[in-house]
Amino acid sequence: MVLADLGRKLTTALRSLGNSPVINEDVLKKCLMDVQRALLEADVNIKLVKQLTDGVKKQIDLDNIGTGLNKRRVIQTAVYKELCRICDPGVKPWKPTKGRSSVIMFVGLQGSGKTTSCIKLAYHYQKKGWKTAVVCADTFRAGAYDQVKQNCTKARIPFYGSLTEPDPAAIAYDGVEIFKKEKFDIIIVDTSGRHKQEDSLFEEMLQVNNAVEPDNIIFVMDASIGQACESQAKAFKDQVDVGSVIITKLDSHAKGGGALSAIAATQSPIVFIGTGEHIDELEPFETTKFIRKLLNMGDIEGLIDKVNQLKLEDNEDLKKNLQKGRFTLRDMYEQFQNILKMGPFNQIMGMIPGFNDFMNKGHEQESTKRLRKLMCIMDSMSEEELDSPEGHKLFKNNDDGSRRLRRVARGSGSSPKEVFELIDQYQKFAQMVKKMGGMGLFKNGDLSKNMNMQQMNQINGHMAKMMDPRVLQQMGGMDGLKKMMQQFNQSDGSGRPGRGGMGGLGALGGLNFK
Known part of the structure; x- marks a missing residue:
């Protein structure tokens, strides 16, 4: 399950309130320490953890909670609200518009699951009745074109790429123009994976960006890299206008909290989370539903x-x-x-x-x-x-x-x-x-x-x-x-x-x- 270990630890911390005959400052302090420990063990940035606990304390005044109110429920609600705040930068995610071609450009680190996420997103919109296509502008990784070809063919998604053209900006431009002429609703451009220390690849990313002028740039973030998520996310945000985030590999890695930390760095909303390797294992992200599931509250x-x-x-x-x-x-x-x-x-x-x-x-x-x-x-x-x-x-x-x-x-x-x-x-x-x-x-x-x-x-x-x-x-x-x-x-x-x-x-x- 998504961040299963973190969810279990948070649930256990909050459940401990129910075992206390009286809710006082000591019980609240112990509960918040357990919440802090769970978040830090999941690689959530320490600054965000402090912000969360400070926010909970501001919401709770045990001495002045009205009679008839359940103190346990007040504390649980405060933790729930602060977790929602961590995952929600307060920015509305970009949405495509019917009747015009929208270009979505994917960026991210090598091995983050970017190409797979491109095809998953195209399939997601295709199921909803949108006319989607994928452009493979990744000329750096061997096998990238073959991967796009194989998966798009299986899902019956039109695609464009080249095994002979070395310039990714040219491939991206040609593919986008072809699909625009054919009135495709959503054109997804896959780019080479890159690292903040690789200046040449970052320059190449800017060239692709200028060539296709995307309506939305999605940063694909691998949950398993932990604390490094934040610095990498900031490096991409400094170079291109990251508008949305997709988090991958949450199904296989318990320490996915580092990915949540990167939301603060990009100030961009999470739009989807990858929950597996199959083409349909891409879940639309809604903050409240995500936190409810994280705390074992269901949806x-x-x-x-x-x-x-x-x-x-x-x-x-x-x-x-x-x-x-x-x-x-x-x-x-x-x-x-x-x-x-x-x-x-x-x-x-x-x-x-x-x-x-x-x-x-x-x-x-x-x-x-x-x-x-x-x-x-x-x-x-x-x-x-x-x-x-x-x-x-x-x-x-x-x-x-x-x-x-x-x-x-x-x-x-x-x-x-x-x-x-x-x-x-x-x-x-x-x-x-x-x-x-x-x-x-x-x-x-x-x-x-x-x-x-x-x-x-x-x-x-x-x-x-x-x-x-x-x-x-x-x-x-x-x-x-x-x-x-x-x-x-x-x-x-x-x-x-x-x-x-x-x-x-x-x-x-x-x-x-x-």
Whole structure:
């Protein structure tokens, strides 16, 4: 997870407030020392750490906190606000405009993940309907053009580059002009990686900048270089007008705090964070959501946004089945597909309060592998088995059911026991959908907003039976599950009441299958 070690240490420091019978100056001082230690160990600049603790102290006057106010909550809120301030320079990030070609130039150190980030950003905008292209102006690193060619071809992103032209400014200019004539919305220019001590490469960066006159310059920052982030970021800012920052390698390095320090040096907003090597592992950065996840507070609204992006309401067959209380194995297969489309498991689970600690890299790989295994088992089933409204009965009818179990197990390279476990989980989920349909909770494919407390408790009980006990325990038992479902069904990602939705329930239920 993003800065997982720092998040755990900060959460532990704040949680210690709850173990103190009385909140006084000594308890506050110890809590802030723990917060300081956690930030310094994560390579956050010492000046920023001091600013944070000074800011917290200014906000808190224990003697004058009004009666009825929770002192623990006041301290936690103050730390949260100061962490947000560190990550937010108060500058609005640049945004492209429809109807005109926008040029984005990437700069950064060698090995910072700059080329990969170029293609990730092009793919991100492409998914949102923008016409994007990439220009490879990196003539310094061997293999840069081949990397761009291979990844852009795979993602179906147009690209331009040259293996014979030695002048990166000429390549950048020609590529931008070609894509402008073809009315591309976003043209991303990749440049050579450079170091503040390499004057010739910095001069080359200025030449590319003058040739393409970019609308936005993005500085790609490797979280793993620690305290050096700040001086490097300042060197780039002194040479070109850095307008945005992308932080990479936060998934693999616990000491990512140095990257946060560089925000003060560039006074530029973080726009994205790289959370993995795959093309879709680029997360839009929002300060409040980032800090909430860092402190293990979750991001329910972000999770709902992910679900809503799938446009599950367009699936008329599933809507009709849900309204009738029917749920087939094929419906479950499609829900598993939707979960995988939502993005890497570590991102999804990090959006659920309390799951930062649970979904480490091992659990993520285990869960993804488990889902794909279940889908492989269903790939070996017949049309009749997948589409039967009570598919579990076909596998549990004496000799015929045993033959089906063995056949599917052979076809999927699994054991009859694994097939039986899948059928058992499907049966529980189908029973829950049937009960919900009988209650009349699905309306136009969405959960009715008029769900009463008794109905909510019944649904929570069914979901608890389906979930891995470890997951349920991490959520805080039944109380945690109730709280999460209430949040999910009371928000549509914009803060307004609304829409858990048929896909939302299916995705959450599927995420926690054993």
